[in-house]
Amino acid sequence: MSPYAFGFEPLFLVLALVAAALYWxxxxxxxxxxxxxxxxxxxxxxxxxxxxxxxxxLAAHYLLLMHxxxxxxxxxxxxxxxxxxxxPRMREALIRRGAGxxxxxxxxxxxxxxxxLTHIAPFYNWALRTxxxxxxxxxxxxxxxLLFWWPIVTGRLTPATGLPYLAAAFVGSAFLGLAYIFSxxxxxxxxxxVPRLWGxxxxxxxxxxxxxxxxxxTLVFLLAIGxxxxxxxxxxxxxxxxGSSAQS
Amino acid sequence: xxxxxxxxxxALLFLQAVARLRHRGRADLxxxxxIALFALGLGVTLFALVGPLxxxxxxxxxxxxxxxHVLIGDLGPALMxxxxxxxxxxxxxxxxxxxxxxxxxxxxxxxxxxxxxxxAFGLWAANLAVWHVPYLYDAALEHQNLxxxxxxxxxxxGLLVWKLLVDPGSHRRLTVGGRVALAAALFAAGQILTDxxxxxxxxxxxxxxxxxxxxxxxxxxxxxxxMMVEQLLTLGTCVALLLRPxxxxxxxxxxx
Numbered sequence: 121m122s123p124y125a126f127g128f129e130p131l132f133l134v135l136a137l138v139a140a141a142l143y144w145x146x147x148x149x150x151x152x153x154x155x156x157x158x159x160x161x162x163x164x165x166x167x168x169x170x171x172x173x174x175x176x177x178l179a180a181h182y183l184l185l186m187h188x189x190x191x192x193x194x195x196x197x198x199x200x201x202x203x204x205x206x207x208p209r210m211r212e213a214l215i216r217r218g219a220g221x222x223x224x225x226x227x228x229x230x231x232x233x234x235x236x237l238t239h240i241a242p243f244y245n246w247a248l249r250t251x252x253x254x255x256x257x258x259x260x261x262x263x264x265x266l267l268f269w270w271p272i273v274t275g276r277l278t279p280a281t282g283l284p285y286l287a288a289a290f291v292g293s294a295f296l297g298l299a300y301i302f303s304x305x306x307x308x309x310x311x312x313x314v315p316r317l318w319g320x321x322x323x324x325x326x327x328x329x330x331x332x333x334x335x336x337x338t339l340v341f342l343l344a345i346g347x348x349x350x351x352x353x354x355x356x357x358x359x360x361x362x363g364s365s366a367q368s
Numbered sequence: 369x370x371x372x373x374x375x376x377x378x379a380l381l382f383l384q385a386v387a388r389l390r391h392r393g394r395a396d397l398x399x400x401x402x403i404a405l406f407a408l409g410l411g412v413t414l415f416a417l418v419g420p421l422x423x424x425x426x427x428x429x430x431x432x433x434x435x436x437h438v439l440i441g442d443l444g445p446a447l448m449x450x451x452x453x454x455x456x457x458x459x460x461x462x463x464x465x466x467x468x469x470x471x472x473x474x475x476x477x478x479x480x481x482x483x484x485x486x487x488a489f490g491l492w493a494a495n496l497a498v499w500h501v502p503y504l505y506d507a508a509l510e511h512q513n514l515x516x517x518x519x520x521x522x523x524x525x526g527l528l529v530w531k532l533l534v535d536p537g538s539h540r541r542l543t544v545g546g547r548v549a550l551a552a553a554l555f556a557a558g559q560i561l562t563d564x565x566x567x568x569x570x571x572x573x574x575x576x577x578x579x580x581x582x583x584x585x586x587x588x589x590x591x592x593x594x595m596m597v598e599q600l601l602t603l604g605t606c607v608a609l610l611l612r613p614x615x616x617x618x619x620x621x622x623x624x
Contacts, residue, residue, distance in 0.1 A: 278614070279545075280611045280614035280615060281615070283548070283607065283611065284608065284611070287604060287607075291600060298566075298593070301566060301567070301589065302586075302589060327569075331566075331567045334563070334566070334567070335563065335567065338559055338563065342552075342556050342559065345552055346552065346556075349545070349548055349549045349552050352544075352545040352548055352549075353543075353545040353546065353549060355545070356543045356544065356545040356546075360543075
């Protein structure tokens, strides 16, 4: 089989279609702006496409680099886009159904736990060897990603609490990528025994994966931190304007 | 020798400021905590410039050189500026020196420009970028005068940005949000260099060949980490202290 042949995880294709159908139903009474629809659709597309495309085949049978790219897309980028796609009314509906009980002080350790546990060698090797175990790994990463972005996108975190939340997540999650970059031996036995592609040794493949993961997280987290800093500045401007209007 | 002279002058100026404030009955504004902070800042800077770290930085390890730079350009200035909060800053220069400087329009204009947030940040970022160009980095290692100038520029740029972050004289050039934004911008700029050092597959500075079992590449990657960790600690602490009042319940903020 060619390394560039399509690979499939149909479960996530089905889940993406179900999510799209639910969004369409909710959107009928809500009329979300176009950018929210585009964001939600792009998030679903990233999940469905990265798990049902040549990327899936490359990730599952050849390169850790591609697997980490896949994980970064479904765990960080896609959940953020999906969450941004929800209108305030949709979020309120989710809050009424129990999401309101989610607290950021619990979400952060759960997210970090999911991030590290899904990447420890025995689980990773097992998931790759069984194939169906990959579904579990990917489902955990997507769920953890959605959970992580929930308090940020819903505005439950103020800038003063959102900034440390993001900083802790950035610092806490960075060690995995750094470990890949700095290690002089491959962590995953599975990738030592797969056919080599693009002239990459198992160690170089892992190193590149770490760079990709670290680079992606730096970009995403710094953008999110930048957003909260802008909100902080906006808040100050508003309170300054309120103060001066009260004085006059 | 030069760093010791500078440190001696700084220590004398600080001690006379403490003595003058205490003489006026304001020991509360010049307590032992301030003396400890200033001594720590000065100690950190001296340790980086005249201790074994300097030798390691000059001859063996890029990571030691990076540690030296973050100590003299970041941690040292940060501690000293924090120590000088309030009237101590005004008392730092004796009246016969401060008076003419304060009345000199040119000096005030230059300082005013340098302490504009965008100018200070631009200078800091440019300093960071310029001194890490491999040709200049290696040239500084081979020419002592250039090396001294490099170290001076780290400290001056560090003092400028930390003056804005800490605002020891309560000049309010930046709001709390503005200071958080500056800290975030400094971290983001530093992160670019960190990423270049950590993600590079080849050593960028031919002067260093690795030592103590570290290859030149591993040494370079460690130097990137050193910068990232130090920035996280100093800027992270600064942001945490700035945001702390917003984490406290309103009643406690009012009584604090």
